[in-house]
Ligand code: FES
């Protein structure tokens with residue numbers, strides 16, 4: 586085993602001490618100070634820790650960081666425009682439609698919705714529900730969350746209002 590490994594996060598390559606069996610979530614939060622992904626259940630059940638690995642949603646709380654060494658990882662911090670700071674359409678949709686009440690589940694909702702809309706820019710309400718079914722919201726904000734994703738889809742298609 587080598588002493589270091591490389592992780593590419595939000596387009597930046599990081600050389601880090603080998604993570605042994607540490608999780609990707611641990612490395613992101615502790616070593617790279619990227620705290621958008623949250624620790625909820627730690628058991629791949631709630632979605633709070635979701636990041637994109639090669640564009641697909643992944644549960645960073647159970648994914649060994651070493652397994653992601655040759656992948657492109659995107660975190661919540663990587664969604665906004667790096668130069669202007671402009672929010673991504675999904676972030677903007679959640680802002681406009683008040684899809685965030687707690688800020689804890691929000692990361693997983695936004696990341697999962699980002700992956701959904703990359704695949705399907707015009708999802709039906711049922712398709713949005715299906716995509717988000719494993720991201721838990723315990724406070725009853727589901728309707729606003731779905732409206733946020735619908736608004737994000739509209740923004741992605743170029744809709745102004
Ligand atoms: S913290 Fe990873 S799924 Fe709950």
Ligand code: FES
Pocket residue numbers: 684685686687688689690691721722723724725726
């Ligand atoms: S908005 Fe996070 S639990 Fe409902």
